[in-house]
Amino acid sequence: MHTTTDDEDGPPRLTGDRFYMTPSGHATLTAELHHLRSTERPRIVDIVSWAAGNGDRSENGDYLYGKRRLREIDARMRFLMRRLRHAEVIDPSHQTNRDQVFFGASVSYVNERDEELTVTIVGTDEADMAVGKISIASPVALALLRARIGDEVAVRTPRGTEMVEILAIHYPDRCITPQTP
Numbered sequence: 001m002h003t004t005t006d007d008e009d010g011p012p013r014l015t016g017d018r019f020y021m022t023p024s025g026h027a028t029l030t031a032e033l034h035h036l037r038s039t040e041r042p043r044i045v046d047i048v049s050w051a052a053g054n055g056d057r058s059e060n061g062d063y064l065y066g067k068r069r070l071r072e073i074d075a076r077m078r079f080l081m082r083r084l085r086h087a088e089v090i091d092p093s094h095q096t097n098r099d100q101v102f103f104g105a106s107v108s109y110v111n112e113r114d115e116e117l118t119v120t121i122v123g124t125d126e127a128d129m130a131v132g133k134i135s136i137a138s139p140v141a142l143a144l145l146r147a148r149i150g151d152e153v154a155v156r157t158p159r160g161t162e163m164v165e166i167l168a169i170h171y172p173d174r175c176i177t178p179q180t181p
Contacts, residue, residue, distance in 0.1 A: 018088040020103050020136055025126035026089045033080040041073050083125060093172045101144045101169055103136055108168040109144070111155075116167065121145075 021029075044066050051063035092104020101107050101121070108118040119134045121144065127135035134141050143155040144166070152165045 017086050019083060019086050019123055019125070021087045021089050021123035022104055022126060023089055023091050025123050026084070026087055029080055029084055029087075029125060033077060033084065036073055036077050036080070041070070041077070044069050044073065087123075095171045098171050099148055099169065101147045101166070104171060105144075106132075106170040106172075107144050107147075107166060108170075109164045109166050111164045112162050118168075119144075 047062060048066035048070065051057075051060050051066055054060055054063070057063045090103050092102075095102055095104060103121055106118060106120040108116060110116050117132075119132050119140065121136050121141045122133045124135045124137055127133050127138070136142075136145075139156045143153045143164070147153050147166050149166050149169060152163050154161050155164055
């Protein structure tokens with residue numbers, strides 16, 4: 001897997017400008033875009049319009065904050081539209097080679113400190129270590145890819161290279177996606 005970088009788009013991506021994403025990750029970004037477009041942006045536009053009618057805009061906090069917030073919303077909407085346009089949605093429940101680690105796999109492994117960890121490999125926009133979701137571009141995920149149960153792989157960490165042993169690999173039977181408004 002070859003990755004490229006683009007400062008405008010953030011994290012590394014696959015050749016061909018594609019970003020791996022699970023169906024639920026895609027639905028989450030789509031819902032966020034819909035919310036920004038249909039609810040948040042119109043609400044801020046109303047605030048800015050009301051504040052503009054109050055006179056001097058140079059010292060009008062509601063106006064200045066609203067304009068700044070509109071720029072932030074517009075930037076986030078552009079980012080989300082670009083991300084969704086370049087998304088490669090992969091449903092891990094369709095993985096046929098379930099004895100190897102690929103995108104969407106949940107992997108249990110033990111590290112050199114005898115700590116057992118379980119992570120799920122997801123797209124860069126879905127990563128949330130608090131719930132065990134790691135980006136496919138992370139050093140741990142890159143080390144785990146294509147490994148099998150019982151394999152030992154080297155993971156680059158801030159403390160140096162660490163060996164981990166794969167204990168289990170699991171793929172969902174069926175991917176459940178949140179409902180898009």
